Amino acid sequence: MAKENKKTKNTQYLTIKEEREIAKSNRKIMKQFERAKNRKNVDESEFTTQMHDPRNVIEIDNLHTYFYTDVGTTKAVNGVSFKIPEGKIVGVVGESGCGKSVTSLSVMQLVQGPVGQIVDGSIRYTTSEGKCYDIAKMPRDEMRRIRGKEIAMIFQEPMTSLNPVFKIGDQLDEALAIFEPKMSKNEVKARSIEMLEMVGIADQEKIYHNYPHELSGGMRQRVMIAMALICNPRLIIADEPTTALDVTIQAQILELLLEVKNKINGSIMLITHDLGVIAGMADYVVVMYAGKIVEAGDIHDIFKNPKHPYTVGLMRSLPSLSHVVTGSRLYSIPGQVPSPVNLPDNCYFCNRCEYSFDICMEQYPPDYYFEDNHRAACFLYDEKYKDLDLIKPELPRNLTDDSESIMARKIPQGRVVLESETDGFGG
Amino acid sequence: MSNNQVPETMLNNDAILYSTEMNKDNLDRNVQNNSNDYLVQVKNLKKYFPAGLKGTTRQYVKAVDDVSFNIPKGTTMGLVGESGCGKTTVGRTMLRLYSMTGGEVYFDGQNINKLSRSALRKLRPRMQMIFQDPYSSLSPRMPVGEIIGEAVREHNIVPKAELNEYVAKAMNDCGLPYQYARRYPHEFSGGQRQRICIARAVALQPDFIVCDEPVSALDVSIQAQIINLLQDLQNEFGYTYLFISHDLSVVEYISDTIGVMYLGSMVEFGDKKKLFAKPMHPYTQALLSAVPVPDPDFEMQRVILEGDIPSPVNPPSGCKFRTRCQYATEECAKSCPKFIEYESQHEVACFLYPQE
Ligand SMILES: Nc1ncnc2c1ncn2[C@@H]1O[C@H](COP(=O)(O)OP(=O)(O)OP(=O)(O)O)[C@@H](O)[C@H]1O
Ligand SMILES: Nc1ncnc2c1ncn2[C@@H]1O[C@H](COP(=O)(O)OP(=O)(O)O)[C@@H](O)[C@H]1O
Ligand code: SF4
Ligand code: SF4
Ligand SMILES: [Mg+2]
Ligand SMILES: [Mg+2]
Numbered sequence: 001m002a003k004e005n006k007k008t009k010n011t012q013y014l015t016i017k018e019e020r021e022i023a024k025s026n027r028k029i030m031k032q033f034e035r036a037k038n039r040k041n042v043d044e045s046e047f048t049t050q051m052h053d054p055r056n057v058i059e060i061d062n063l064h065t066y067f068y069t070d071v072g073t074t075k076a077v078n079g080v081s082f083k084i085p086e087g088k089i090v091g092v093v094g095e096s097g098c099g100k101s102v103t104s105l106s107v108m109q110l111v112q113g114p115v116g117q118i119v120d121g122s123i124r125y126t127t128s129e130g131k132c133y134d135i136a137k138m139p140r141d142e143m144r145r146i147r148g149k150e151i152a153m154i155f156q157e158p159m160t161s162l163n164p165v166f167k168i169g170d171q172l173d174e175a176l177a178i179f180e181p182k183m184s185k186n187e188v189k190a191r192s193i194e195m196l197e198m199v200g201i202a203d204q205e206k207i208y209h210n211y212p213h214e215l216s217g218g219m220r221q222r223v224m225i226a227m228a229l230i231c232n233p234r235l236i237i238a239d240e241p242t243t244a245l246d247v248t249i250q251a252q253i254l255e256l257l258l259e260v261k262n263k264i265n266g267s268i269m270l271i272t273h274d275l276g277v278i279a280g281m282a283d284y285v286v287v288m289y290a291g292k293i294v295e296a297g298d299i300h301d302i303f304k305n306p307k308h309p310y311t312v313g314l315m316r317s318l319p320s321l322s323h324v325v326t327g328s329r330l331y332s333i334p335g336q337v338p339s340p341v342n343l344p345d346n347c348y349f350c351n352r353c354e355y356s357f358d359i360c361m362e363q364y365p366p367d368y369y370f371e372d373n374h375r376a377a378c379f380l381y382d383e384k385y386k387d388l389d390l391i392k393p394e395l396p397r398n399l400t401d402d403s404e405s406i407m408a409r410k411i412p413q414g415r416v417v418l419e420s421e422t423d424g425f426g427g
Numbered sequence: 428m429s430n431n432q433v434p435e436t437m438l439n440n441d442a443i444l445y446s447t448e449m450n451k452d453n454l455d456r457n458v459q460n461n462s463n464d465y466l467v468q469v470k471n472l473k474k475y476f477p478a479g480l481k482g483t484t485r486q487y488v489k490a491v492d493d494v495s496f497n498i499p500k501g502t503t504m505g506l507v508g509e510s511g512c513g514k515t516t517v518g519r520t521m522l523r524l525y526s527m528t529g530g531e532v533y534f535d536g537q538n539i540n541k542l543s544r545s546a547l548r549k550l551r552p553r554m555q556m557i558f559q560d561p562y563s564s565l566s567p568r569m570p571v572g573e574i575i576g577e578a579v580r581e582h583n584i585v586p587k588a589e590l591n592e593y594v595a596k597a598m599n600d601c602g603l604p605y606q607y608a609r610r611y612p613h614e615f616s617g618g619q620r621q622r623i624c625i626a627r628a629v630a631l632q633p634d635f636i637v638c639d640e641p642v643s644a645l646d647v648s649i650q651a652q653i654i655n656l657l658q659d660l661q662n663e664f665g666y667t668y669l670f671i672s673h674d675l676s677v678v679e680y681i682s683d684t685i686g687v688m689y690l691g692s693m694v695e696f697g698d699k700k701k702l703f704a705k706p707m708h709p710y711t712q713a714l715l716s717a718v719p720v721p722d723p724d725f726e727m728q729r730v731i732l733e734g735d736i737p738s739p740v741n742p743p744s745g746c747k748f749r750t751r752c753q754y755a756t757e758e759c760a761k762s763c764p765k766f767i768e769y770e771s772q773h774e775v776a777c778f779l780y781p782q783e
Contacts, residue, residue: 095646095647095648219735246509246510246736247673247717247718247719248713248714248717248732249509249735251729251731251732254719255729273646274719275647275721276718276719276720276721277719278721279719279720279722279723280720299723300723300724303721303722303723304723313648314647314648315721317647318647318676318721319651319654319676319680319681329655330651330655330680331651332648332649332652332655333651333652334652336618411712411715411716411728412706412712413709413712413730414709415707415754415779415780416705416706416707418769418770418780420770
C-alpha cells in the first residue's frame with residue numbers, strides 16, 4: 001500500500017510545470033494521510049495488535065516514511081525492520097541523511113507533517129499497562145498518551161527542545177504534570193529535584209530556578225535526560241545525544257545514560273554516527289544506508305565479523321583502527337550516497353562497492369541470515385552464487401583481534417616516570 | 428624502545444634533533460628565531476577578546492593565553508582540546524585574521540607583526556586556512572571555477588592566459604573533475620565542498636595551511652577521503668599543516684606533533700608517539716581515556732572528569748585545570764606550573780613534575 005508519487009522525474013532539474021504537477025498530486029496524497037491521523041474517537045481495536053515476541057519493547061516492521069516534496073518523493077525510510085528487546089540498547093548507525101532520525105521520529109509520531117508521512121509498515125509497542133498498539137496506525141490524539149510518558153526522546157541539540165523562556169524547574173514540572181494530573185504541586189517539584197539529582201546535577205535548587213541559556217552544553221543535556229526520564233519511560237530514544245559535546249563531557253553523559261537505564265530498567269535506541277560510542281554502549285547494532293537496513297546483529301557480530309561491504313568499509317575507514325594496522329593510508333569508501341529522491345532499482349551501495357557483480361546492478365538484495373539473527377542485505381551471501389567463488393569483504397586480521405590497538409590505549413594515570421629518572425633508558 | 432621512534436616524515440629533516448644523546452640545551456627553542464628548520468614559530472601568543480564590563484573594569488575572554496610552539500617544515504602539528512579552549516583563535520591569530528594581544532609569530536624566519544603592509548600581502552597566499560563548515564565558507568553565488576580562481580588572479584600567481592588551465596590542475600589535484608568548474612557550491616555534497624575549499628587554498632601555492640576541523644562535519648566514510656587527500660598533497664607539495672580537531676583519533680593519525688590546549692593555554696606538547704604512549708598531563712590523560720574505542724571488547728578505563736569547563740573570562744587561579752584535576756594540591760591554586768621540556772620533544776605544564 002506504499003503510495004508513491006509516480007510523477008517524479010528522473011532528472012535533477014524539473015520544469016515549473018512538472019513541479020506544479022508533483023505538488024498537486026502530493027497535496028492529494030498528504031490530505032488523505034492527514035485525515036486518517038486526525039480522526040477522533042477511533043475504536044481501539046483499529047490500532048491494537050500483538051507483539052511477535054513479548055520480550056521486545058518495540059518491534060518496527062517494514063516501516064516506510066516518505067516526504068512528499070515539490071521535487072519528488074524522498075524515501076527517507078524505505079522498509080526498515082528491527083526490534084528492541086527489554087532492557088537492551090540498540091545502536092543505529094549510518095551516514096548523514098540515511099534516515100536514522102526519521103526512523104526515530106516515526107516511532108514518536110513526530111515526523112514533520114503534512115509533507116512527511118508514515119506510508120506503510122507497523123510499529124508495535126506494548127504499554128506499561130500491557131496493551132499492544134501499532135503506533136503507525138494510531139490517531140494523533142491517542143499517541144499523546146504514549147509520547148513523552150512511555151517513550152521519551154533526547155535530542156542532539158538540547159537547546160531546540162528546552163524552551164528558552166521558561167525556567168528549568170517549570171519545564172520539568174510541566175513534563176510530569178501532564179501525565180500525572182493527580183500529583184500535588186509540591187510532589188511534582190520534589191520529583192523534579194530528585195530527577196536533577198539523579199542526572200548528577202549538584203546544586204539542584206539553584207538549577208531548578210535557572211533558564212536554559214544559563215547552563216553549559218553538558219548541563220543542558222543532563223536536564224534533557226532528566227526531563228526524558230521523569231515519567232519513567234520504558235523506551236528512551238537518544239538521537240545523537242552527545243554529538244554536540246566534548247569528549248570528556250560525552251564520557252560523563254554516556255556513563256549517566258547507562259546508569260539511569262539500569263535504574264529504571266528501560267531500553268534505549270541510540271542513534272549516533274560514532275562507532276566508538278556504539279561499541280561502548282550497545283547490545284545490538286543496526287546499520288542503515290539510504291533508508292534501508294543493510295546489516296543488523298549482535299554488537300560482536302557487527303564489530304568482529306561484519307558481512308556487508310558497507311559495514312566493513314565503515315570499520316576500515318576509522319583512523320583509530322586502520323593506522324595501527326597499515327601505518328599508511330586510510331581506507332576510504334569511494335563515491336557518495338545516492339539521492340533519496342532517485343533511488344535506483346538495484347543495490348543502493350553498488351556504485352561504491354568494490355565487490356559488486358552482475359546481479360547487484362539488477363535487483364535490490366534481500367536479507368541473508370547468519371547465526372543469531374545476524375543479517376545482511378548483500379548478494380554475496382546468496383547460496384545461488386556460491387559457485388562463483390566471490391571474494392567477501394573482511395576486516396584485516398589485526399582488526400579482529402586488535403591486541404595492539406588495545407595496548408596503545410593503556411593510558412597512565414597521574415604522574416608518569418620520566419626518562420631521566422630511569423637511568424636514561426627507561427620508558 | 429618504542430617511545431623514541433621517529434615519525435617517518437620527520438626522518439628526512441636532519442635538523443631536527445631526536446636522538447637520545449642530544450642534550451637539552453640544543454633543543455632550546457628560544458634561541459632558534461632565525462633557524463629555518465621551523466616554518467612556523469609561535470612565541471607567547473596571546474589573544475584577548477573584550478567581554479563587557481564588570482563594575483568599572485573591562486573584562487576579557489582570554490581565548491589564547493601565552494601559547495608557544497614550533498612547526499617544522501613539511502610536518503603536521505595537531506592541536507586538540509575541548510570546544511572553546513582557543514584552538515580556532517590560535518589558528519586565526521597566527522594568520523593575522525585576528526590582531527594579536529601579545530606575543531610573536533615567525534613565518535619562515537620573519538616576524539609577521541613587523542612586516543610592512545606590502546610584505547604581508549605577499550606572504551598572505553603562502554598561509555591558508557580551511558574551515559570546519561564547508562557549507563558557509565563558500566560563496567553561493569559563484570561557480571566553483573571562479574571561487575578557486577578568484578584569489579589566484581588577485582595575487583597574480585599565474586599569467587591570465589593560463590588561469591583556466593591552472594584552476595583545472597588545482598581541481599584535479601583535489602579530486603574534482605574540471606567539468607564541475609561551472610557548477611555552484613549548493614550542487615555539491617559536504618565532502619566535495621571540502622575538496623573545493625582545499626582546492627581554493629592549494630591553488631595559491633601555500634607553504635602553510637591551517638586546517639580548522641576540516642573533517643568534523645563529514646561522515647566517517649567521507650572523512651577518510653579528505654584526510655587521504657590532505658596527506659597526498661603534503662607528500663607531493665611539502666605543505667606544513669596546523670591540524671585543529673577535537674577528534675583525537677583523527678589527530679593521532681595525521682599529526683607528527685600534537686599540542687593539547689585547555690582554557691587558552693597549552694598544557695602538553697609533544698611528538699605524537701610520545702604523547703599517546705605516555706601522556707603526562709592529567710588533562711591529556713583524561714582526554715585520551717574519554718575517546719570511545721570502536722571495539723566492544725575493550726574495557727574502558729575512563730577517567731571521568733567532574734564538572735564543566737570554567738568560563739574563560741574568569742579562569743581559575745594558578746593551574747587552570749585544577750578545578751577538575753584529581754591531583755590538585757594547594758600549590759596548584761597559588762601559581763602557574765611552568766611549561767617545561769622533560770624529555771626531548773615532550774613538554775608539560777604541571778606541578779606533578781619538578782619545576783626546575
Ligand atoms: N522535514 C523534511 N522534509 C523533507 N525531507 C526530509 C525532512 N526531514 C528529513 N528529510 C530527508 O529524509 C532523509 C533522512 O533524514 P534523517 O534526518 O533521518 O537523516 P539522519 O540519518 O538522521 O542523518 P544525520 O546523521 O545527518 O542526522 C534525508 O534525505 C532528508 O533530507
Ligand atoms: N570573535 C570573537 N569574539 C569574542 N570572543 C571570541 C571570539 N572568537 C572566539 N571567542 C572566544 O574565545 C574562546 C576560544 O574560542 P575558539 O578559539 O573558537 O575555541 P575552539 O576553536 O577551541 O573551540 C571562547 O571562549 C570563545 O567564546
Ligand atoms: S549486493 Fe552487490 S553491490 Fe550491494 S553490497 Fe553486496 S556486493 Fe556490493
Ligand atoms: S598543576 Fe596541579 S591542578 Fe594542574 S594539572 Fe597538574 S596536578 Fe592538576
Ligand atoms: Mg539525524
Ligand atoms: Mg573552533
